[in-house]
Amino acid sequence: MALRRSVRIRSESAAAPGGARRAAQEVSLHATCVAVDGQGVVLTGESGAGKSALGLQLIDGGAMLVSDDVTALFREGPRLIARAPLHGAGLIEAHGNGIMRLDFVDQAPVAFFVDVGPPAGERLPEPAYRTELGISALLLRADPANPASAALIRLAVAHGPPHIPDSV
Incomplete structure (x- = not known):
């Protein structure tokens, strides 16, 4: 699975001590991101996997487009x-229907x-x-054809991700 990504340096608006400007790395991923209760959920996968479709399902359930x-x-x-x-701010593809402008x-x-x-x-x-930029975050899986996928993501934000109990 090849992921498209680029790394560039972006200037921060805040100045470091002594007036020097800081620079921070930024990574661009082929991904959709929504905010569920203010928390970013980054949807990754191959082209045509259903990232935008799953994003739209989450937005329909109250998430905000990032x-x-x-x-x-x-x-x-x-x-x-x-x-x-x-x-691309505020734009999401509705596959087969065009581009939608959303809040x-x-x-x-x-x-x-x-x-x-x-x-x-x-x-x-x-x-x-x-792991991106030296920070690791949990990676869940979701099948956009499964109607429970959007609910799983919303519940993982609200209650924590699924886990395997010690007694199983």
């Missing part, structure tokens, strides 16, 4: 922050990543993580 197709991540202290590139939030702290695609096979997989 970005579609390209998501920029930058580090703010110990957290990853997701935002849209300037040219959006400028950025959101990343709670976790979701690998969008068909089921992986394991019913109770070990936890997986994805």
